[in-house]
Amino acid sequence: METETTGLDYLIVGQGLAGSILAYLLIREGKKINIIDSPEFPSSSRVAAGIYNPVTGRKLVKTWLADELFPHLEVFYTELEQVLDAKFLHPVPIYRPFPNKEVQTYFKSDKVSADFYDFATVEFENIRYKDLVNSTLGGVTTKHSGWLDLKVMLEAFRKYFQEKGVFIAEKFNPEKALSATCTTIFCEGFQAVNNPFFNYLPFSPVKGEVLDISIEGIELSEIINQGAFVVPLSANTFRLGATYSWHELDFAPTQKAKEELIEKYHKLMKPAISVTAHQAGVRPATKDRRPLIGMHPEFQQIGIFNGLGSKGVALAPYFAEQFVDFLVNGKELSPEVNINRFASLYLRVGNS
Ligand SMILES: Cc1cc2nc3c(=O)[nH]c(=O)nc-3n(C[C@H](O)[C@H](O)[C@H](O)COP(=O)(O)OP(=O)(O)OC[C@H]3O[C@@H](n4cnc5c(N)ncnc54)[C@H](O)[C@@H]3O)c2cc1C
CATH class of the missing domain: 3.30.9.10 (D-Amino Acid Oxidase, subunit A, domain 2)
Known part of the structure; x- marks a missing residue:
């Protein structure tokens, strides 16, 4: 079926975590949008555990942009729960037992940076979980962490878009973006590797x-x-x-x-x-572990919001807001996420 784009400002392709939040923020800016999602393609958002966690890795260092992303995260999703009239945010600590003495010793040392304690507390005796966990060495308990029930959130979003009359259950042929009368933003998750406009980007699914x-x-x-x-x-x-x-x-x-x-x-x-x-x-992970956001190097009416990797819950609100500020107010995108960092790849594969 031909997707009608007359009168629209934006067509959003994909109603996973990325497309849903982007579409919602554009509507909030008063933009006319449609959001299209294919029942044919699976969505990684519907499988995800939805965890958001400000400290990661063996040494539990702060994740990329933790100071910017995390204070705002729970406020954003709490407001969204009110708008969508659904409960999906579960702010809970994450308990990370020490796997061995070596890791425990590291956390007893002064090598742990002071600002780590903004996001976590440490204990060296396992008292709370001795009947459940196979470690008696203690562990780290994170703050500002939890999980999002993405299935519930995406269903609530779908209802919201349907009630506004902006949802289309259909597969979109990417080539149609060239003849669309509005800006098309692809939020296809992993399927982007098959998108002729963006398959030059270094995805690493x-x-x-x-x-x-x-x-x-x-x-x-x-x-x-x-x-x-x-x-x-x-x-x-x-x-x-x-x-x-x-x-x-x-x-x-x-x-x-x-x-x-x-x-x-x-x-x-x-x-x-x-x-x-x-x-x-x-x-939808990427080789440099950063999102892929911005406009196509040749076709400026075609954009992408993708590459959220394994941290979609934490990254999506912050970068969707940044992208909307770019689209609506012309504010610059962070160079770390802007796809123009890969413009030379586009030229190299002979697209131009
Ligand atoms: C096992 C697993 C565990 C995870 N755990 C976590 C976690 O704990 N925390 C976390 O933050 N992240 C986690 N993730 C990652 C998370 O799922 C992603 O970061 C995020 O969901 C990506 O969202 P998306 O909208 O980009 O993609 P998707 O959710 O895949 O959405 C893309 C949508 O686009 C649609 N689509 C694609 N092409 C077309 C087309 N041509 N026409 C119409 N529709 C189209 C698809 O149907 C789909 O609905 C996990 C992922 C997996 C697989």
């Missing part, structure tokens, strides 16, 4: 799998994370994740990943589990 598990008789409101994460979804139900694979980039769950996750779980936690669901998705 990563497949990930998660299990939903049932654990009887435990009370856990925090996320536990060490090697694997265990997120409390509801009474007795938890999400266990996640795997990372740069091969077989599809949405098919595999036995290998299931076994890997169960093994990691038993390293981390004591109680027995039963698996109730198994899902796979592909993270």
Whole structure:
């Protein structure tokens, strides 16, 4: 079917996390938009655990732009809950038990930067979780962290867009962006690798799998994370994740990943589990681990908002706001995320 763009300011392609937030902010700016999403393509947002976490890595350093992203994050999603009349934000600490003495010693030393404590507290005796976790060395508990129920949020967004009459359930042929009478912004997640306008960009997609598990008789409101994460979804139900694979980039769950996750779980936690669901998705990650945002080097009416990788929940609000400021007010995009950092790749593959 031909997508009608007359009278629109923007056509947003993809109603995952990226497209939904961008479309919402453009509507808030008074722009006329349509948002189109294909039931044919899977969405990694619907598989994601939705965790936002200001400290990462073995030494738990602050994540990129933590000071800018995190103070605003919960305010943004709380306001969104009110607008969409749905509950999806779950601000909870993440408990990261020390895996060994070496890591514990590091956290006892003065090598840990002072500003790390803006985002976390440290304890050296494991008191709270001694019946659940296979570590008695203590650990780090993060602040300003939690998880977003992305399925609930995306369904609420869909209802919101449908009620405004701006949602189209259809596959969009990227070539049609050339004849559209409005600006088209592609928010296709992993599918962008097949988009003829943006397949020159250095995507590095990563497949990930998660299990939903049932654990009887435990009370856990925090996320536990060490090697694997265990997120409390509801009474007795938890999400266990996640795997990372740069091969077989599809949405098919595999036995290998299931076994890997169960093994990691038993390293981390004591109680027995039963698996109730198994899902796979592909993270739209990039080679330089930074988002891909901006306008096409040749066709200025075609843009992209993508490359959120494994941190979409934390990155999407901040960079969607920045992109809207660029689109509506002409304010510059951060050079670290602007796709014009790869303009030479576009010329090299002979597009121009
Ligand atoms: C296993 C796993 C665990 C994860 N855990 C976390 C986590 O804990 N925290 C976190 O922040 N992130 C996590 N992520 C990453 C997160 O999923 C992504 O950062 C984010 O969801 C990407 O959103 P997106 O909108 O760019 O892509 P998607 O959610 O994939 O959305 C793209 C949408 O575009 C549509 N589309 C594509 N092409 C077309 C077309 N031609 N026409 C119409 N529609 C089209 C698709 O149908 C889809 O709905 C995880 C990912 C995986 C796979």
